[in-house]
Amino acid sequence: MSANSEIEESLVLAPKFDADGLVTCIATDAGSGELLMVAHMNAEALRRTIETGEAWYFSRSRKALWKKGESSGHIQRVVEMRVDCDQDAVWIKVEQQGAGACHTGRRSCFYRAVPLRQTGAVALEFRDAEKAFDLRAVYDRK
């Protein structure tokens, strides 16, 4: 086997972290299959997610480890985790606690559609964009 196919057929977890020490993580709803969010994990976030079965991420903007739902209560219970062929991406199927995964108040972060088969300026369209929870009630309750 080539070096690549050894990685692709291996049963050893060997995440291919990028220059910042991160892999991409895709979270989908374990029930509906809906794509909820895309985020990143460093080695510590990955380890904690595997050990606890609850989603931990690494925030690139805050340069900090965070547990999903630690401030909102919207924890993600991981039902299944998978890695992709070259192990630079992780897929978690989650039971999303609370109303939604997106910090804007929506169930999913992907609430705007891009019209296809056109040239020039693109106007987005809201889709499934109703807010599932009131931001103030969740984040300003202290």
Next chain:
Amino acid sequence: MSANSEIEESLVLAPKFDADGLVTCIATDAGSGELLMVAHMNAEALRRTIETGEAWYFSRSRKALWKKGESSGHIQRVVEMRVDCDQDAVWIKVEQQGAGACHTGRRSCFYRAVPLRQTGAVALEFRDAEKAFDLRAVYDRK
């Protein structure tokens, strides 16, 4: 509105490319909802995907634009495209032509599961890992 909420509620397509000029792209099967692959798009790949309705990506390893299926015939017809709240990720729902999205011969790149709620060394488990097509028949046919 804050600068962030202006971006989040805007209907202007304004992708937030990273230092390498890329956004993350998640491709799911438009029929089953299954996660097929995670890849990247630069501005040109994004433009071509929007204009043609077929998936174009940018290969980080080959540093080159590529059309999905250009060598395998396994083109992805895009049924819907969405962007996430901060526009650094794109989700495409595709009709996968041919047998699969993964270059290893599988339908999806995510054919190995990571056991959860355990500590120490992790052994992956094949899941949905049967090969959907014969690599030699697809890539060595010239």
